[in-house]
Amino acid sequence: MNHLKSSAKSEVEENSLIEFHDEGFPLERRTKSKKVKKQQKIYGTPDVDVAVSDTCCSGCGALMHCTDPEIPGYLPSEKFKVLVEEDQLKKAICQRCYLINHHQKALNVTMSKEEYRAIVKRIKSEKALVLLIVDLLDLPDSIIPDLPELVGKNKHIVILGNKIDLLPGDAENYLQRIKRQLKAYCASMGISTSDNKDIHLISAKTGYGIENLITRLQSTWKYKGDVYLVGTANAGKSTLFNTLLESDYCKSRASDVIHKATISPWPGTTLNLLKFPIINPTPYRMFRRAERLKQASHMTEDDMNPEELKRIIQFSKQGYLVGHIGRTFQANQPSKKTLVEFDPDSLSFGEDLEEDVKKDPSSDSSTDAELTYNEIKDAHWFYDTPGIMKEHDVPSGGEERMKTFPPLVGQDFELQGQGCNTAITDIKISSAGWVAVTAAKGDQLLLRTHAPEAAGLCLRTPPLLPHVVNLKGQRINKTPAYKTRKPQALVDTGLSVKAAERLKVRKKN
Structure with a gap:
């Protein structure tokens, strides 16, 4: 594999997930006006008298039903009944998958x-x-x-x-x-x-x-x-x-x-x-x-x-x-199956539900591609398989989720520097990232961190990227942060060496 290019030839990336900070540097505070995101309304009602289907959501795999919005696979009863009657349920996705895909909104569903x-x-x-x-x-x-x-x-x-x-x-x-x-x-x-x-x-x-x-x-x-x-x-x-x-x-x-x-x-x-x-x-x-x-x-x-x-x-x-x-x-294959989705706004009262599900005249459900x-x-x-929820996780999302954020608890760490070009350890918060700490060789550090008691705060030794400080670029004006030098991307397969050079990427040897 080709080694990284020298710092002089590396380009500087402004929008990076890595930030470099100097302790004690005066920071000029800047305030930005917050944009209030409009809440996405969820229309439709459940119907506990309708039996659960044997059809799985093609987005998350849960069985489709209209009984309870907090159970995986839920569809509003108005939409669910129409899809069942039209024999289109197997092409649909549940309400949760639809809102995630189109409105970046996650519903509170439970799985023990x-x-x-x-x-x-x-x-x-x-x-x-x-x-x-x-x-x-x-x-x-x-x-x-x-x-x-x-x-x-x-x-x-x-x-x-x-x-x-x-x-x-x-x-x-x-x-x-x-x-x-x-x-x-x-x-x-x-x-x-x-x-x-x-x-x-x-x-x-x-x-x-x-x-x-x-x-x-x-x-x-x-x-x-x-x-x-x-x-x-x-x-x-x-x-x-x-x-x-x-x-x-x-x-x-x-x-x-x-x-x-x-x-x-x-x-x-x-x-x-x-x-x-x-x-x-x-x-x-x-x-x-x-x-x-x-x-x-x-x-x-x-x-x-x-x-x-x-x-x-x-x-x-x-x-x-x-x-x-x-x-x-x-x-x-001439074309892929049409995915029937629903619009929550179309489930408001007084709207004609029959107009919401329209068949493509050029396709017929009987001619859909199926595995023999x-x-x-x-x-x-x-x-x-479903994802195992981690014991230590950081709340994410909007204001409603942040209301459940637990109080912060202080924790002290004593560290000894190994040199300005080598990280001592990573201070890691589960699911939220980490801070790589560097200090002059022999220096004794006492760091105090604040995080929720069950947030999974720990030291990761050895650090994942011990020499990440080598990617530090120029200081960002009026901030304690630095830009990040980004080495050329490495392409695994699919390009010749000359093509990789023209596209300004490296080819894996």
């Missing part, structure tokens, strides 16, 4: 730990592969501590460190260092692996590392059984599910039939088991896939479609690691 365990416990009795997805930004709190007891101690577990695209390269070979840290944290919680190839650093969003993951799964696990994706809430499970749905790991026609999972910034979006059928990696298919990957490694920007080229350029500006995911086998019996009778499935 007992309900969650009842869903995931089914893995114990099955011959299955478990993919543990871990949020690297929230190590070690994003690791499930009792995973072997939950899924069975005889299960093969592959560890996926997600969101690696958001961690900048603070030193040469930093990816190997992060992988070692991830392995050590998992081992301390009883999740050990003897083969380092079962630990992958990926970005479900940008596609980095996904092709290598698929190749590994198809060459080792092959077609032995089902695959379950597990992890804490908001670790990126739904994003990875959607990414693999459009890849060589899914049956070619399935991605045209199965809707994508709902993605949102709120934890616990996926409430039941979404699934897609895994493609059988026969020797012929593996050969065809290897040929495609070989050709992709020599692609130029002229060989890529405009949308994919735009995606790589966009992600290279937002993150540090980018990947390209292709399809070897694609079904020639022969395609799925012996299929193995890839499952996206």
Whole structure:
């Protein structure tokens, strides 16, 4: 892998998730007028007399019903009855998924730990592969501590460190260092692996590392059984599910039939088991896939479609690691199924509900693409399980959620400096990020932090990015903060070296 370019050649990124502060620097306070966001009204009424359907929401996997707004899969009775009568319920999404997608509003739905365990416990009795997805930004709190007891101690577990695209390269070979840290944290919680190839650093969003993951799964696990994706809430499970749905790991026609999972910034979006059928990696298919990957490694920007080229350029500006995911086998379907959604505003009283659901004259429900019996009778499935809510979490959202914010409790830490270019430790708050602390060698520091008593405040030693201070750029005028130097993005696959140079990104060796 190419080492990071020198600071003189690195560009400075103003909008970065990393901030550098000098203690004691006078700060000029600036006040900004707050914009009051209008509350999204929720119309419609429940009807407890209507039976729960056997149809799952295509966004979160919960059974659709109209009995209680606080139970996953709820639809207002006015809309629910119309969809059932028109036989359109299987194409719809629940009220919660709709508001998350279109209004960035999360409803208060509940799922007890007992309900969650009842869903995931089914893995114990099955011959299955478990993919543990871990949020690297929230190590070690994003690791499930009792995973072997939950899924069975005889299960093969592959560890996926997600969101690696958001961690900048603070030193040469930093990816190997992060992988070692991830392995050590998992081992301390009883999740050990003897083969380092079962630990992958990926970005479900940008596609980095996904092709290598698929190749590994198809060459080792092959077609032995089902695959379950597990992890804490908001670790990126739904994003990875959607990414693999459009890849060589899914049956070619399935991605045209199965809707994508709902993605949102709120934890616990996926409430039941979404699934897609895994493609059988026969020797012929593996050969065809290897040929495609070989050709992709020599692609130029002229060989890529405009949308994919735009995606790589966009992600290279937002993150540090980018990947390209292709399809070897694609079904020639004329069009995807129409997703029937609802508008909460249309459920106000006095509006004609029959006009709200309109059929596309060019399509007929009887001609919708469906997987045939022969395609799925012996299929193995890839499952996206619900997210385990972390014990220590920081309230997020609007004023209503912040009313439940607990009082702050002080906690003192004594640290000794190791040099101005090396972080001593990370002061980490679960799900909220961390502060890397540096000090002159030999200096004694006494730091007092304030956080909710159960917020998961802790020291992370060794720090995740011990040399992150090397990315400090110029000071931002009239503030104690500094700009961040952003190294060139690293592209995993899909571009030739010359194309990478022209796009101002680096190609992984």
